[in-house]
Amino acid sequence: MHHLGNFSLMAVVVLTAYGALASFLGGRRRSAALVTSARRALIAAAGFSALSVASLLALFLADDFRFEYVASYSTSALPVAYKISALWAGNDGSLLLWTFLMLGFAATAVAVRRRDELIPQVTTTLSLAVLFFAWLNLTVCNPFGQLAEITAAGPIPFVPADGNGLNPLLQHPIMAIHPPVLYIGYVGFVVPFAFCIAALWTRRLDAAWTRNTRRWTLVAWFFLGSGILLGGRWAYVELGWGGYWGWDPVENAALMPWLTGTAFLHSVMIQERKGMLKVWNAALVIATYLLAVFGTFLTRSGIVSSVHAFASSDFAWRFMAFIVVAAAVSAALLISRLKDLRSENELDSVVSRESGFLFNNLLLLAACFAVLWGTLFPVLSEAVQGEQITVGAPFFNRVNVPLGLALLLMTGVGPLLAWRRSSLDSLRRNFVLPGAVGIATFLACLAFGMRHPYALVCFGLSGFVVTTIATEFHRGVRARRAHRGGSYTGALADLFRRNSRRYGGYVVHLGIVVLFIGFAGNAFNRDVIADLNPGENTRIGPWSITLQDIPAGETPVYEWLGAQLLLSKHEEPVGIYQPRRQFDRATGQATSEVRRHATFREDIYLVFSGMTEDGRATIHVYRNPLVRWVWIGGFIMFLGTLLTLLPDRRRRTASRGRLPALAAPAT
Amino acid sequence: MGLLRPKFLLGGGLFALALIGLLLTGFEEGAAYYQTVGELREMGARAEGRRLRVAGDVVPGTIASEGEGRVRFHIEHEGARLAVLYTGREPLPDTLVDRAQAVAEGRLLADGSFEADHVQAKCASKYDAAYDGAAGDGASPTRPPATPARQATDGP
Numbered sequence: 001m002h003h004l005g006n007f008s009l010m011a012v013v014v015l016t017a018y019g020a021l022a023s024f025l026g027g028r029r030r031s032a033a034l035v036t037s038a039r040r041a042l043i044a045a046a047g048f049s050a051l052s053v054a055s056l057l058a059l060f061l062a063d064d065f066r067f068e069y070v071a072s073y074s075t076s077a078l079p080v081a082y083k084i085s086a087l088w089a090g091n092d093g094s095l096l097l098w099t100f101l102m103l104g105f106a107a108t109a110v111a112v113r114r115r116d117e118l119i120p121q122v123t124t125t126l127s128l129a130v131l132f133f134a135w136l137n138l139t140v141c142n143p144f145g146q147l148a149e150i151t152a153a154g155p156i157p158f159v160p161a162d163g164n165g166l167n168p169l170l171q172h173p174i175m176a177i178h179p180p181v182l183y184i185g186y187v188g189f190v191v192p193f194a195f196c197i198a199a200l201w202t203r204r205l206d207a208a209w210t211r212n213t214r215r216w217t218l219v220a221w222f223f224l225g226s227g228i229l230l231g232g233r234w235a236y237v238e239l240g241w242g243g244y245w246g247w248d249p250v251e252n253a254a255l256m257p258w259l260t261g262t263a264f265l266h267s268v269m270i271q272e273r274k275g276m277l278k279v280w281n282a283a284l285v286i287a288t289y290l291l292a293v294f295g296t297f298l299t300r301s302g303i304v305s306s307v308h309a310f311a312s313s314d315f316a317w318r319f320m321a322f323i324v325v326a327a328a329v330s331a332a333l334l335i336s337r338l339k340d341l342r343s344e345n346e347l348d349s350v351v352s353r354e355s356g357f358l359f360n361n362l363l364l365l366a367a368c369f370a371v372l373w374g375t376l377f378p379v380l381s382e383a384v385q386g387e388q389i390t391v392g393a394p395f396f397n398r399v400n401v402p403l404g405l406a407l408l409l410m411t412g413v414g415p416l417l418a419w420r421r422s423s424l425d426s427l428r429r430n431f432v433l434p435g436a437v438g439i440a441t442f443l444a445c446l447a448f449g450m451r452h453p454y455a456l457v458c459f460g461l462s463g464f465v466v467t468t469i470a471t472e473f474h475r476g477v478r479a480r481r482a483h484r485g486g487s488y489t490g491a492l493a494d495l496f497r498r499n500s501r502r503y504g505g506y507v508v509h510l511g512i513v514v515l516f517i518g519f520a521g522n523a524f525n526r527d528v529i530a531d532l533n534p535g536e537n538t539r540i541g542p543w544s545i546t547l548q549d550i551p552a553g554e555t556p557v558y559e560w561l562g563a564q565l566l567l568s569k570h571e572e573p574v575g576i577y578q579p580r581r582q583f584d585r586a587t588g589q590a591t592s593e594v595r596r597h598a599t600f601r602e603d604i605y606l607v608f609s610g611m612t613e614d615g616r617a618t619i620h621v622y623r624n625p626l627v628r629w630v631w632i633g634g635f636i637m638f639l640g641t642l643l644t645l646l647p648d649r650r651r652r653t654a655s656r657g658r659l660p661a662l663a664a665p666a667t
Numbered sequence: 668m669g670l671l672r673p674k675f676l677l678g679g680g681l682f683a684l685a686l687i688g689l690l691l692t693g694f695e696e697g698a699a700y701y702q703t704v705g706e707l708r709e710m711g712a713r714a715e716g717r718r719l720r721v722a723g724d725v726v727p728g729t730i731a732s733e734g735e736g737r738v739r740f741h742i743e744h745e746g747a748r749l750a751v752l753y754t755g756r757e758p759l760p761d762t763l764v765d766r767a768q769a770v771a772e773g774r775l776l777a778d779g780s781f782e783a784d785h786v787q788a789k790c791a792s793k794y795d796a797a798y799d800g801a802a803g804d805g806a807s808p809t810r811p812p813a814t815p816a817r818q819a820t821d822g823p
């Protein structure tokens with residue numbers, strides 16, 4: 001099986017190398033046959049990549065502990081679902097999955113857009129990008145390596161009786177799907193990147209490449225965002241520290257390309273509409289792809305999380321070299337094409353939709369820069385000063401909370417601004433109602449005793465933004481009905497059908513508002529730690545938690561100790577919860593199994609932290625207001641993105657008129 | 668070019684200033700010096716009062732709970748040893764066990780002990796530990812297991 005895996009990896013390397021060369025020559029010599037053959041090589045490579053993943057999967061399912069990778073992350077007692085997810089529990093296997101997913105995107109792109117005039121150069125770029133990872137997978141990060149014991153007589157094969165086991169924290173349904181979802185997000189940006197490079201390369205720098213990659217960008221952005229949220233959800237329910245985001249380098253690594261990707265999704269609209277910001281958009285797509293690769297590098301190398309991991313990691317410099325070369329080539333290409341990227345229009349007014357988008361971009365990039373700066377500061381300070389200085393959550397919050405609130409404001413302001421120039425009159429007309437609702441929300445929160453400044457601003461802005469979105473919908477529906485008649489809901493559905501991008505976008509914005517309401521809840525988090533004997537209780541606000549019993553038990557995989565807690569609110573019993581401590585047999589690791597009483601208003605989050613020496617149970621209770629809205633906001637964003645992906649009737653008819661030009665053969 | 672008009676320059680300048688201000692104040696609040704126990708000892712008096720992150724391995728048998736979430740333990744690195752008192756609000760990570768690689772964040776007290784409000788810990792790999800004992804000099808016959816894709820145990 002490992003022979004098949006290794007052979008498949010070799011085939012991927014050979015095919016992508018061929019694909020790069022053939023498409024390059026095909027583009028040069030205008031040979032359609034060569035380009036087609038290169039495209040097919042890339043599609044075949046995807047098949048072989050799938051085969052290599054399947055081989056590793058087979059080794060996991062067969063408990064073949066001759067293989068170091070299988071022995072490191074699985075045991076025979078592991079449930080089948082986690083044997084599958086153990087495939088991406090470590091560096092080598094997850095890189096195999098990464099290569100496969102990237103090839104999946106690349107192959108689909110060259111298959112679907114085969115008639116695109118940029119396809120030769122797109123194929124070259126995609127092939128080269130995949131080639132690097134496949135080569136890395138085959139040589140430095142090969143998951144098909146076997147264990148050996150070094151003896152005086154030389155290395156002899158070594159087969160452990162059982163595997164090391166999967167980290168119990170990773171044995172969770174969310175953690176099984178979070179990495180692939182996140183990876184799809186990371187690798188998906190390779191498609192817009194390839195189209196951008198191809199457009200620069202061939203100097204076909206109108207908005208065609210952005211229009212044609214819009215869906216790809218949206219899909220990648222959507223998976224990246226979902227992956228981030230799933231990760232947060234996993235941290236919340238599994239890690240037992242009461243939160244979902246800790247500005248960990250690994251989290252930051254995923255957030256950065258999401259921020260630049262979000263900026264691109266907005267600024268690209270200016271390019272399509274006004275032919276402006278071409279350099280900016282190209283730079284954003286390149287930056288997003290490079291940050292995605294850099295993000296996975298950051299996660300894998302441990303360069304930031306541990307003191308000296310960088311030197312020991314033998315694939316780190318190759319990864320870094322790839323990023324540097326890709327960045328240098330992209331930058332050189334961009335600079336050499338500056339003349340062709342001249343703006344077709346000028347910014348007319350500070351108060352216009354264009355400026356709004358520009359400011360939104362500035363905010364997103366500032367946030368990205370702050371996150372990058374904070375994440376890399378330990379490495380930079382060590383290089384410059386010789387002392388490693390880390391910046392923690394206070395730094396990230398101090399910088400990003402105001403930036404986030406400003407972004408929230410722009411979510412509401414942007415749609416109210418007219419393209420080109422907003423007249424004072426239209427501003428007044430558009431802003432009166434949302435502004436009034438925002439201020440009223442702010443004052444109402446103040447009246448109810450809320451004093452936290454950021455939370456007050458956040459709720460006020462939420463009121464403002466929700467009103468602007470509602471107004472936009474109402475206006476659209478009214479215009480639609482004036483034009484075509486029909487019911488209110490029918491007209492509403494029609495809005496989505498006719499302009500899915502705009503109204504789907506508003507739904508995503510609504511999700512953002514709900515997400516921010518959830519974030520604002522953090523300002524009011526409270527917690528209490530208590531050492532309890534059975535029968536004793538502790539309080540937090542109106543809630544009372546009574547320890548009833550300390551049961552114990554075991555399963556084939558772990559032993560556990562529980563704290564049976566009676567939760568009451570205003571002395572009325574609400575339920576019995578049993579947070580546990582589990583001791584994994586395979587890894588010897590202890591984990592906390594958290595229990596939550598989740599409502600729309602707040603979560604009561606119960607952790608059994610352990611036993612004191614005199615036999616009392618240490619119970620940690622968190623009262624986290626509004627957390628549920630974070631997940632709800634994420635779900636609304638999910639729905640909104642799906643809506644924006646709907647075929648846009650208006651756009652389709654428009655592009656049909658353009659079709660002959662697009663369909664002209666590239667050769 | 669439209670973007671170079673005074674209004675835009677002024678706005679961009681103000682924005683940049685605000686961002687720099689945020690970065691600087693955030694840095695003052697959040698910065699911590701990252702060192703091993705040995706490096707901390709070398710710093711001497713300079714270390715006092717600064718926010719520090721100190722890395723070392725948990726000395727077996729030294730983890731002792733004082734109740735209400737307060738926990739004492741010792742960490743060591745290359746012979747230097749540090750007594751840590753954890754007083755933070757978050758529960759200690761489950762991975763804080765004997766011989767785990769730990770990072771304690773907090774301040775050095777005048778008596779030379781360390782008060783931490785945040786602790787991260789990562790288990791030494793099971794295979795590494797087993798082979799370390801067998802091989803004596805710590806040389807592992809295999810490559811060390813690769814870094815997990817997400818260093819879950821590193822916790823936020």
